[in-house]
Amino acid sequence: MHTIKRSMLVVTLLAGWLGSQEREALGIEQKIDALLSRMTFAEKIGQMTQFSGTDARKEEQIRAGAIGSLLNVIGAAENNRLQKIAVEESRLKIPLIIGNDVIHGYRTIFPIPLAWSASWDTALIRQAARIAAKEARAVGIHWTFAPMVDIARDPRWGRIAEGAGEDPFLGAAIARSLVCGFQGSSLADPQALLACAKHYVAYGGAEGGRDYNTVDISERTLREIYLPPFEAAVRAGAGSLMSAFNEIGGIPASANPLTLRQILKGEWAFTGFVVSDWNSIGELLNHGLAANRIEAGRQSLIAGVDMDMEGLCFTPELEEFVKSGALPEKYVDDAVRRILRMKYRLGLFENPYTDPELSKNVLMQADHLAAARELARRSIVLLKNEKNILPLNLENLKTIAVIGPLADDNNAPLGTWRCQGRPEDVVTVLSGLRQRLAGKVKLLSAKGCDIQKAGQAHFQSAIEKVRQSDVVIMVLGEGAEMSGEAACRSELGLPGEQLNLLRRVAETGKPIVLVLMNGRPLVLSAVEPLATAIVETWHLGVQHGNAVADVLCGDYNPSGKLTVSFPRSVGQIPVYYNHKNTGRPANPGSKYNSKYLDVDNSPLYPFGYGNSYTRFEYSGLKIANTRLQTSEDLRVSVSVKNVGKQAGTEVVQLYVQDLVASVTRPVRELKGFQRVTLSAGQQETVTLRVPVTQLGCYDINLQYRVEPGEFRVYVGGDSRAELSATFNVVAAQ
Ligand code: GLC
Numbered sequence: 001m002h003t004i005k006r007s008m009l010v011v012t013l014l015a016g017w018l019g020s021q022e023r024e025a026l027g028i029e030q031k032i033d034a035l036l037s038r039m040t041f042a043e044k045i046g047q048m049t050q051f052s053g054t055d056a057r058k059e060e061q062i063r064a065g066a067i068g069s070l071l072n073v074i075g076a077a078e079n080n081r082l083q084k085i086a087v088e089e090s091r092l093k094i095p096l097i098i099g100n101d102v103i104h105g106y107r108t109i110f111p112i113p114l115a116w117s118a119s120w121d122t123a124l125i126r127q128a129a130r131i132a133a134k135e136a137r138a139v140g141i142h143w144t145f146a147p148m149v150d151i152a153r154d155p156r157w158g159r160i161a162e163g164a165g166e167d168p169f170l171g172a173a174i175a176r177s178l179v180c181g182f183q184g185s186s187l188a189d190p191q192a193l194l195a196c197a198k199h200y201v202a203y204g205g206a207e208g209g210r211d212y213n214t215v216d217i218s219e220r221t222l223r224e225i226y227l228p229p230f231e232a233a234v235r236a237g238a239g240s241l242m243s244a245f246n247e248i249g250g251i252p253a254s255a256n257p258l259t260l261r262q263i264l265k266g267e268w269a270f271t272g273f274v275v276s277d278w279n280s281i282g283e284l285l286n287h288g289l290a291a292n293r294i295e296a297g298r299q300s301l302i303a304g305v306d307m308d309m310e311g312l313c314f315t316p317e318l319e320e321f322v323k324s325g326a327l328p329e330k331y332v333d334d335a336v337r338r339i340l341r342m343k344y345r346l347g348l349f350e351n352p353y354t355d356p357e358l359s360k361n362v363l364m365q366a367d368h369l370a371a372a373r374e375l376a377r378r379s380i381v382l383l384k385n386e387k388n389i390l391p392l393n394l395e396n397l398k399t400i401a402v403i404g405p406l407a408d409d410n411n412a413p414l415g416t417w418r419c420q421g422r423p424e425d426v427v428t429v430l431s432g433l434r435q436r437l438a439g440k441v442k443l444l445s446a447k448g449c450d451i452q453k454a455g456q457a458h459f460q461s462a463i464e465k466v467r468q469s470d471v472v473i474m475v476l477g478e479g480a481e482m483s484g485e486a487a488c489r490s491e492l493g494l495p496g497e498q499l500n501l502l503r504r505v506a507e508t509g510k511p512i513v514l515v516l517m518n519g520r521p522l523v524l525s526a527v528e529p530l531a532t533a534i535v536e537t538w539h540l541g542v543q544h545g546n547a548v549a550d551v552l553c554g555d556y557n558p559s560g561k562l563t564v565s566f567p568r569s570v571g572q573i574p575v576y577y578n579h580k581n582t583g584r585p586a587n588p589g590s591k592y593n594s595k596y597l598d599v600d601n602s603p604l605y606p607f608g609y610g611n612s613y614t615r616f617e618y619s620g621l622k623i624a625n626t627r628l629q630t631s632e633d634l635r636v637s638v639s640v641k642n643v644g645k646q647a648g649t650e651v652v653q654l655y656v657q658d659l660v661a662s663v664t665r666p667v668r669e670l671k672g673f674q675r676v677t678l679s680a681g682q683q684e685t686v687t688l689r690v691p692v693t694q695l696g697c698y699d700i701n702l703q704y705r706v707e708p709g710e711f712r713v714y715v716g717g718d719s720r721a722e723l724s725a726t727f728n729v730v731a732a733q
Contacts, residue, residue, distance in 0.1 A: 028344040032337050042316040044336045050309045054082055065090045071099040076356040079140030087352045095348040101417050102144035106135035108368040109414050109421035111379045115538030117164035118560040119378035120651045120673055122177040128375055129181025131368045133193035138362040140354035142346055143194040145242055147178035149229035150199055153574040156209025158487030161416050161519035165563030166576045168225055169670040172232035179236040187345040197233035199244035199277055201259050202226040211486050215246045220698045239272040239342045243305050245280045252287045254280040260304025273306040273338035281311040298327050306335035376540035376547030381560035382611040384534040389511055391554025394440055401469035402430050402445040403462050404476045406517045415519055415539030416484025425542045429475050432545025436553050449497040451479045456497055459504055466508050475515045483519025492523040492570055506530040521566040524604055559649035561610035565603035577607035577719035578666035608653050608718035614644025618716055618723050626727040630706045634690040638715045642678035649677040654688045655714040661707050662700045692729055
């Protein structure tokens with residue numbers, strides 16, 4: 001008794017000394033201790049078990065405390081009904097945590113993540129996540145399986161659509177914004193949505209760009225390319241991560257002690273929980289790592305996965321392993337503790353239910369749509385604009401032909417993972433142009449062909465409309481189902497008959513503005529010469545058509561910049577800007593060096609690239625201090641001038657190259673960026689600061705270190721920036 005009194009006294013004293021947040025955390029840990037001490041082994045496993053949807057059997061399991069989480073249950077009333085079973089009819093009355101894939105919006109659908117990453121507008125992306133969280137919580141969802149932060153260098157991989165492209169620095173910045181947007185300032189906020197950084201880890205490194213395929217990379221590449229966005233998400237407070245399907249060099253991500261236990265829960269001291277991707281624990285059998293599901297569960301639990309999504313691998317039979325010593329119960333208790341910690345922090349014990357009336361005043365509000373339109377506009381990338389055909393000169397145009405299978409398509413703009421988005425909510429390109437040009441310009445339209453199906457039967461009727469027009473807007477690209485999960489392509493040109501249609505329209509000699517709608521970089525080498533202008537509009541969500549009309553008609557000057565390279569040919573893949581120099585860098589003038597016989601090494605459009613209706617000039621690059629210690633910041637300033645006739649926004653990008661190091665280094669790496677808006681003729685000095693600690697690498701011993709020596713900094717409007725200067729990092733005195 002004396003010991004208990006003393007420990008309670010210590011806790012009381014400690015609570016008085018700690019701040020409110022620490023006191024709250026201490027309180028939660030005490031509640032978890034008390035709850036854990038009352039749980040049977042089966043109830044502990046129940047908290048670690050998640051299923052999709054519901055039925056009578058699952059309701060019985062909830063009542064028995066054998067399920068702790070659900071996903072894919074839609075609607076506040078249904079969520080409340082199931083929550084009631086857990087909270088009022090189970091023995092321990094532990095609330096469910098209900099998850100869903102709220103990736104780029106719940107009902108107000110924003111641009112797909114690859115599109116919004118091209119805005120480089122981390123503040124607006126954060127706002128989009130905040131809106132998504134508000135809408136999702138209003139219908140009883142507590143947890144989203146987002147942000148997807150997988151670095152992707154291979155556009156054949158359909159899930160490139162879901163992430164922020166090829167660069168770890170930008171990927172980390174956007175990961176932070178999304179976690180903060182989803183979770184808000186406190187998880188106790190009724191509009192906070194628990195984030196889940198996924199797919200941990202290196203899922204985008206699949207060989208051949210084929211989903212779920214083998215990933216075989218060095219630990220150095222893992223740490224320098226694929227881990228940074230996850231670390232950023234964890235440091236931003238992400239409450240969960242999702243372990244991936246793929247193996248990494250022979251060890252599946254959902255049973256990988258290095259990534260889960262050593263790095264995530266050790267080096268990063270992650271206090272949230274890890275949910276497996278759908279049956280990825282059960283798939284250890286396919287990987288050949290386990291002979292049965294219970295063994296798969298044991299391996300995955302020891303490695304560091306805490307919750308089993310639809311895998312039937314965390315079951316009460318695991319208790320046999322506890323009794324035999326093959327599974328220390330501390331792993332089970334730690335998993336349950338992590339899950340309960342997030343349920344407490346979300347306030348689910350105090351407020352398990354959602355007001356079913358709430359969603360009526362939250363979904364698709366005018367301010368949500370306005371944010372969706374603004375983010376869509378800023379995600380559009382102007383790839384080509386010959387003869388300044390854009391913005392359209394509406395005074396001189398009488399008739400515009402809007403041609404293509406995606407011109408009036410209201411499904412594609414929702415993109416992949418559209419949650420509860422509805423096609424009827426979408427403004428198509430044609431309807432956006434109709435609204436903008438009503439009474440000003442006559443519009444003619446025709447599909448011309450299907451998105452994927454063969455057949456040129458409707459070419460002629462489209463050509464007839466083209467002949468009656470002054471300019472042609474062609475809307476071509478991919479349907480929503482052609483990117484996302486299990487949607488990989490071995491060829492990356494325009495699908496179906498679309499290129500043939502484009503060629504036939506080009507033969508008429510009419511100027512063509514090509515509007516692309518796609519969920520990945522396409523191979524546009526055959527397309528580029530046929531179009532006078534090319535506008536990359538991705539899948540922009542419910543406001544797609546309005547955003548396109550805003551840009552084509554000059555109401556918004558495009559400012560988007562690619563976050564992933566567009567290859568000249570599939571044969572080049574992988575092609576990315578932060579590549580190594582090799583021992584024989586490409587030299588067109590001689591034979592024996594690293595290049596192809598039939599295509600240039602460079603991408604057709606590089607990382608960071610995007611045009612504007614105006615033009616920006618860079619000059620006067622200055623480094624404040626060219627001899628730096630690791631404790632200092634690199635401070636770079638540059639003058640940027642808008643030398644065109646209209647205001648515009650430029651994304652100023654800063655890249656650094658480590659010229660000599662103990663291991664090979666990329667030819668350049670993004671280390672800073674800033675969006676800057678300048679009126680016509682305005683000139684501004686932009687200053688970017690980079691902590692020298694961010695200029696390190698994993699040295700020959702895989703230790704992260706900033707190595708003294710000479711570095712080169714480049715500043716400009718894309719990853720080919722030429723304005724540069726050198727500086728030195730000196731050993732600490
Ligand atoms: C899917 C996806 C994952 C998603 C999960 C739940 O297979 O890989 O991204 O969050 O299952 O829908």
